[in-house]
Amino acid sequence: MPRTSRKRSTLANRAIVASAALLLGGGGLVAVNVYASAGEGDSNRSGPRTQNAGQSVSTIDCPDVATQDQLVNVPEAARPEVDRNLALIDSQITEAYKRFADEKAQIERDPQFADNAILNPLKDKRAATLERIALSIGRVGERPQGLEGLAPCTLRAGNSPAQGGQGQNGGQNGGQGDGQNGGQDPGQNGGQGDGQNGGQQGQDGGQGDGQNGGQDGGQEGGQGDGGQNGGGQAGNGPEASDFVDITTVQPNVKKARTARGGSKGTFTTDCGVNEAGKFNSDNVIVAPGVSNGAHHMHDYVGNQANDAFATDDSLAAGETSCLNQGDKSTYYWPVLRLQNGQDEADANVDGGGKEGNVGEIQTPSQVTLTFAGSPKSKVTAMPRFLRIITGDAKAFTNGDANANASWSCTGFEDRQLKDKYPICPEGSQVVRSFKFQSCWDGQNADSANHRTHVAFADQNGRCQNGFKAIPQLQQRVVYDVPPGPGFAVDSFPEQLHKPITDHGDFINVFDDNLMKKVVNCINGGRKCK
Numbered sequence: 001m002p003r004t005s006r007k008r009s010t011l012a013n014r015a016i017v018a019s020a021a022l023l024l025g026g027g028g029l030v031a032v033n034v035y036a037s038a039g040e041g042d043s044n045r046s047g048p049r050t051q052n053a054g055q056s057v058s059t060i061d062c063p064d065v066a067t068q069d070q071l072v073n074v075p076e077a078a079r080p081e082v083d084r085n086l087a088l089i090d091s092q093i094t095e096a097y098k099r100f101a102d103e104k105a106q107i108e109r110d111p112q113f114a115d116n117a118i119l120n121p122l123k124d125k126r127a128a129t130l131e132r133i134a135l136s137i138g139r140v141g142e143r144p145q146g147l148e149g150l151a152p153c154t155l156r157a158g159n160s161p162a163q164g165g166q167g168q169n170g171g172q173n174g175g176q177g178d179g180q181n182g183g184q185d186p187g188q189n190g191g192q193g194d195g196q197n198g199g200q201q202g203q204d205g206g207q208g209d210g211q212n213g214g215q216d217g218g219q220e221g222g223q224g225d226g227g228q229n230g231g232g233q234a235g236n237g238p239e240a241s242d243f244v245d246i247t248t249v250q251p252n253v254k255k256a257r258t259a260r261g262g263s264k265g266t267f268t269t270d271c272g273v274n275e276a277g278k279f280n281s282d283n284v285i286v287a288p289g290v291s292n293g294a295h296h297m298h299d300y301v302g303n304q305a306n307d308a309f310a311t312d313d314s315l316a317a318g319e320t321s322c323l324n325q326g327d328k329s330t331y332y333w334p335v336l337r338l339q340n341g342q343d344e345a346d347a348n349v350d351g352g353g354k355e356g357n358v359g360e361i362q363t364p365s366q367v368t369l370t371f372a373g374s375p376k377s378k379v380t381a382m383p384r385f386l387r388i389i390t391g392d393a394k395a396f397t398n399g400d401a402n403a404n405a406s407w408s409c410t411g412f413e414d415r416q417l418k419d420k421y422p423i424c425p426e427g428s429q430v431v432r433s434f435k436f437q438s439c440w441d442g443q444n445a446d447s448a449n450h451r452t453h454v455a456f457a458d459q460n461g462r463c464q465n466g467f468k469a470i471p472q473l474q475q476r477v478v479y480d481v482p483p484g485p486g487f488a489v490d491s492f493p494e495q496l497h498k499p500i501t502d503h504g505d506f507i508n509v510f511d512d513n514l515m516k517k518v519v520n521c522i523n524g525g526r527k528c529k
Contacts, residue, residue: 070144237496263373281351282308296490326514391503405502438472439463
């Protein structure tokens with residue numbers, strides 16, 4: 001979405017947010033209650049159900065179709081149609097969430113309303129779309145089985161973490177519960193859930209209680225209370241319990257040692273901070289050819305030709321904001337907005353205010369893009385047009401198996417948060433960090449689920465299963481925003497602007513000569529630009 005002016009925090013912004021925080025008892029966010037009840041009737045009736053009467057619910061929870069095993073190896077001939085239908089499934093959830101938010105009073109009055117007016121119609125639409133996906137794959141390959149079981153969705157409490165999934169990254173991301181027992185973080189004593197809540201990551205995490213998510217990292221992050229599901233400026237998050245004072249978090253970052261034979265060098269590319277104001281709500285990786293495929297706005301640096309209809313050829317021919325013109329790569333992530341009651345230029349458009357993404361878009365004060373080496377081996381060149389997604393835009397409902405973004409504050413970056421926004425002290429700025437996958441299968445520039453062609457190194461820093469080490473993109477995005485609650489990243493509406501949904505996207509469009517320089521710098525132990 002083109003834009004002619006840029007927003008930056010000002011003293012006036014700070015005064016507004018600080019005043020609001022005082023008026024609201026320090027939380028700075030308006031609480032919104034939404035109730036739904038399970039309907040009476042045949043207990044054997046199949047299909048989606050709301051939660052028990054009187055239990056507060058805030059979001060629609062649907063199985064993520066794109067991550068299913070049946071869709072890992074989609075035939076190339078079927079990929080375009082499958083991608084379009086996956087994007088349609090996201091639009092269906094978005095529309096259902098809008099209805100849910102608009103009808104919350106009716107849902108509270110009529111326990112059957114959510115099922116009859118929202119969940120059952122959503123199930124029918126999803127079932128039809130899933131059938132089209134199965135048919136399109138079956139025309140050119142083996143028809144996937146069991147996709148119809150992914151049609152039903154449920155309503156659940158906004159403070160309850162998703163169930164299922166496994167921890168990753170050697171103890172940095174906590175595992176999730178399996179539906180009966182909350183998962184534990186592999187190596188850092190993650191909290192446990194009790195059947196409704198997966199455990200949270202971190203050190204000595206607290207326990208879930210059936211309605212409230214476990215505490216993050218054993219620190220003083222607020223818990224939901226089972227009856228107060230806070231809504232931010234748009235009514236769908238964030239809430240006060242999504243924030244934690246960074247000074248209460250214990251240092252939790254450990255650096256891997258580089259062994260003999262490892263690669264210690266770095267290459268840094270300067271692509272600005274999106275001074276030109278390039279935004280759109282597309283995602284050419286996961287929803288190619290679909291306008292508003294992301295349902296939230298992305299910030300772009302690097303390649304200026306990136307939209308839903310970009311191709312390898314148009315990206316190669318595009319302009320770049322990078323100082324080194326040999327880097328036409330595209331780097332993008334959800335915008336961060338100040339929740340100060342001020343409308344943005346996209347207040348009435350798809351991907352913006354129409355989908356609960358409101359407030360002033362914040363220009364980063366700094367963006368650092370660094371390619372680093374492997375602690376265990378030399379790196380090999382990335383293939384041109386390699387696509388990588390890190391993090392999960394749906395981690396709040398999917399579980400944190402693929403969550404990978406970190407939040408911190410300048411001066412406190414040895415303390416990283418996964419599922420909380422930081423409250424930084426005066427003079428400190430908010431930092432978002434993304435470490436991308438550093439192992440490549442050696443063959444594919446992308447995969448059907450956009451994940452299996454790349455992987456993270458194991459806890460010892462090695463690539464497994466024949467994967468090769470490649471330069472690891474490490475993004476650091478810094479913002480000058482007022483201290484305290486009052487900001488959030490854009491998200492799919494039903495993800496409630498949770499920090500754990502943060503994610504980054506990258507398409508490599510380095511020219512061959514520059515990529516050789518990157519590899520030589522990293523393997524030679526030099527710091528290059």
